[in-house]
Amino acid sequence: MKKSKIMTATSLRAILVIILLIAIGATGYGFYQAQIWLKKYATTVGQTIGSSSSGTMSSDGLLALEQVLASRQSSIDKAATVTVLGANYQSQAISDLTVYANKTGINITNYSVSDTTPTSTGIADITPKYLSVTLQNPIKTDSLLQFLSLVETNLPKMQITGISLSQSSDITNINVDPLIVELYTE
Numbered sequence: 353m354k355k356s357k358i359m360t361a362t363s364l365r366a367i368l369v370i371i372l373l374i375a376i377g378a379t380g381y382g383f384y385q386a387q388i389w390l391k392k393y394a395t396t397v398g399q400t401i402g403s404s405s406s407g408t409m410s411s412d413g414l415l416a417l418e419q420v421l422a423s424r425q426s427s428i429d430k431a432a433t434v435t436v437l438g439a440n441y442q443s444q445a446i447s448d449l450t451v452y453a454n455k456t457g458i459n460i461t462n463y464s465v466s467d468t469t470p471t472s473t474g475i476a477d478i479t480p481k482y483l484s485v486t487l488q489n490p491i492k493t494d495s496l497l498q499f500l501s502l503v504e505t506n507l508p509k510m511q512i513t514g515i516s517l518s519q520s521s522d523i524t525n526i527n528v529d530p531l532i533v534e535l536y537t538e
Contacts (some may be wrong), residue, residue: 361523368493369517372500376512379504383511445483445510445535452502456495459488462530482513483533490525503533510535 402418406427433492446463464484516529523534 375469389415445462446505449485452499456499458491458495458499460485462486479537480534481537485533486530489527490520491528492524493526503531
């Protein structure tokens with residue numbers, strides 16, 4: 353007789369961590385590709401404007417550009433919401449994180465500005481800022497995954513830059529060390 357393979361808690365946790373890491377990586381890669389596309393598009397628009405022989409575009413060229421911009425208005429509106437003003441980034445991030453925590457049944461016990469050194473984004477006037485978020489442990493695995501998904505899809509853009517998990521005494525729960533949340537300010 354063949355023995356059926358039963359998934360153990362350890363293998364399930366490993367699979368969930370792998371899926372979580374893939375999701376975080378895919379989100380970061382998608383944001384990176386969107387940034388590249390926006391740079392190329394900005395260069396194309398700059399070349400279109402600069403290629404005019406008299407230094408100004410013809411009325412036909414301006415009308416065509418206006419139509420292109422109108423057709424991409426939803427992308428323009430979404431791009432405007434990717435960053436938050438530097439003066440109120442903490443209150444905006446805390447407000448969004450609190451809403452997501454409440455939706456998923458997670459309790460946030462502390463917020464603090466992280467001392468992580470900002471890296472350059474390569475975009476003028478855009479600076480990453482970091483918040484450390486402490487969650488009340490233990491947390492249901494499903495609730496944590498839902499919370500992370502909401503944070504990663506937030507506008508203005510926020511992303512978890514690292515996560516450290518450990519097993520709780522209950523198999524359906526896990527313990528999470530403080531999360532570092534990165535968001536972009538202008």
